[in-house]
Amino acid sequence: MAKVQRLISIVLRLAAAAAAAAAAIIMVTSHETTSFFGLEMEAKYSYTPSFIFFVVAFAVACVYSLLVVLVRPGSTASRLVLMSDVIIGMVLTGAVAATGALSEVGKNGNTHAGWLPICVQVHEYCNRVMGALIAGFVALVVYFLIIMYSLHELAEPLCSCHY
């Protein structure tokens, strides 16, 4: 029974690491240059602090997930791992939220602030950022599952599934 639990936990963490790595890589490789009325316009992730935060947060989450697989279950380190899981989940939530807000402004603009939408000019860049957001959202869902599963392992509130 413990082996099955450990296997499920490892599979979930590897999936989270893969999704987080995908999100970070897709965001980093989003780069497009276009010429617009004679002006050259370049769109890169590093021009926006929210996107930089997104990349850094997901890279850290990926490395963290891979490292945590080595922790033995049931030791005190596993309680620490649960706590840092929650913290990393919150950081990822913040990153996805901030990037989502910025992408919405980039797509629709904001007439009251005089900000024009840029997605018409840099269409490919916007698609990449959307892909990165989707991967980030998947990673967030998997992290949520990891946290729920760890909580279920440590303290089973209503279920008497295991001893």
Place this chain on the structure above:
Amino acid sequence: MLTRTASWTSHSSMDLEHGSKKPSAAPTAATSTSTILQVRERFMALQPIVLRASAILATAVAAAVMGLNTQSYTAVVAIIGTRPLMQTFTAKFSDTPAYFVTANAIAGAYNLAVLLMRRLILRRRTASLIVHMLDMVIMVMLATGAATAASMAYLGKNGNLHTRWNPICDKFGSFCNRGGIALVSSFIGVALMLALNLLSAAANASRPNAVGH
């Protein structure tokens, strides 16, 4: 499993005996340390109330300050002949998606409801679990609202040179200041709700040696 449920029922019967706000000390504690334990239990029982009240305050302040945040100024746009043409520029919070204000308002109302219904929830197992789940959901909602508003505030303050988005904080200074205050208050609310979450998690654990009520 039998011993675990037995310890849980004995704990809850002690709750029913001594009232909901003051959980009793452990029956096997010596009398000399029982007063210290009682004081400590009382302090720990008060913690969720204080935390919830502060969370209500923080989120309500954030929602109110951002909701009433509006600033307008009139400027001369053009001069036709001898008459200057004035136009009023207004900045309201509802220009950006009102997710921040909605999230803070919902969180404040939820915390208020939980605080008022505390007596009903404290003794029941499923109800306190449901409250814990809702606590987590509301906390994540608050966190996303705060993160969204923070990225918007950064954009409004510094602009983005590459997309030719100009900063608006130099024109609407006090709008930005009030928005910043609301944002800080919302972050404090998120931190308080995180503390509440940890407290609920400790209280809901079904281990016999768990700390909390």
